[in-house]
Amino acid sequence: MLATVDGRELYQVCTEVHQQFFTSEGFGSWFSEGYSTYKSQRKPIQDFNNLAGAIAGSKVLDFGSGRGHLAALIARAGFDCYTTDVMDYRGPEAGALPFRQMASPIDVPYADDMFDSAIVKTVLHHVDEPDLIPLLINLRRVARRLIIEEDTYAVPAASLGAAAGQIELAELNKLTASEQFQTLILIDFFGNSVAQGLVDMNFGFQFKRISEWHSLFDSLGFRIVDTEIAGFRPGNIHKCCQVRFVVDRKE
Numbered sequence: 001m002l003a004t005v006d007g008r009e010l011y012q013v014c015t016e017v018h019q020q021f022f023t024s025e026g027f028g029s030w031f032s033e034g035y036s037t038y039k040s041q042r043k044p045i046q047d048f049n050n051l052a053g054a055i056a057g058s059k060v061l062d063f064g065s066g067r068g069h070l071a072a073l074i075a076r077a078g079f080d081c082y083t084t085d086v087m088d089y090r091g092p093e094a095g096a097l098p099f100r101q102m103a104s105p106i107d108v109p110y111a112d113d114m115f116d117s118a119i120v121k122t123v124l125h126h127v128d129e130p131d132l133i134p135l136l137i138n139l140r141r142v143a144r145r146l147i148i149e150e151d152t153y154a155v156p157a158a159s160l161g162a163a164a165g166q167i168e169l170a171e172l173n174k175l176t177a178s179e180q181f182q183t184l185i186l187i188d189f190f191g192n193s194v195a196q197g198l199v200d201m202n203f204g205f206q207f208k209r210i211s212e213w214h215s216l217f218d219s220l221g222f223r224i225v226d227t228e229i230a231g232f233r234p235g236n237i238h239k240c241c242q243v244r245f246v247v248d249r250k251e
């Protein structure tokens with residue numbers, strides 16, 4: 001992978017590495033089995049537990065729903081759950097939920113005010129920079145509340161709160177901000193392209209500091225209801241520092 005000369009070759013090699021080491025047919029069948037159980041069962045339960053308490057109302061959009069494991073759990077918990085994504089790689093358990101494929105990276109293909117809450121879990125850093133504000137404006141159009149989870153970096157020690165004792169955070173904070181940013185790029189690319197084989201996914205690498213997200217939400221007319229610095233969540237395979245924002249549209 002390191003020897004590739006351009007993006008095209010890198011994607012080819014990622015596909016080969018994925019097939020050889022991360023699929024049930026390759027050398028890595030032991031990993032692949034455990035990893036797919038993690039992605040389809042353990043991780044969605046953790047995600048649901050991390051997000052469900054912030055859901056307001058009953059009509060929920062899982063924006064950038066991916067395989068749809070989380071959306072299936074949201075629906076099973078009694079919410080009226082809809083899904084959308086630029087790509088369609090839904091798993092069978094999400095097949096019965098309403099899904100509309102986005103026509104463009106900023107399209108949110110549902111009606112104004114349709115949702116009480118929209119979950120936007122580890123999606124925004126995949127959006128290209130020029131698309132981010134138009135997309136957030138569209139999300140604000142369809143939902144009164146956004147529950148956003150992002151991978152972040154350079155969190156000031158003073159704001160760590162409950163995460164302050166985490167050994168991983170202490171180690172991460174020994175790196176410069178730019179090095180922390182680069183680790184996020186590596187983990188994001190590896191986790192999606194190599195481990196999951198999703199080479200067609202858009203990688204915007206739009207990782208932001210918490211203060212940058214706050215300014216953006218504020219400038220777009222959102223009220224920040226909660227910022228939870230979760231840090232390194234126990235049990236996550238892809239290790240990065242996470243933050244959950246709950247923002248409401250100012251009426």
Ligand SMILES: C[S@@+](CC[C@H](N)C(=O)[O-])C[C@H]1O[C@@H](n2cnc3c(N)ncnc32)[C@H](O)[C@@H]1O
Nearest residue numbers: 064065066085086087105121122123126127202
């Ligand atoms: C890292 S995956 C997260 C999937 C799911 N939310 C989860 O947590 O399992 C990012 C998802 O955002 C989707 N997505 C939605 N809108 C996007 C956009 N404008 N640009 C890039 N990716 C977008 C991707 O297709 C992908 O399914």
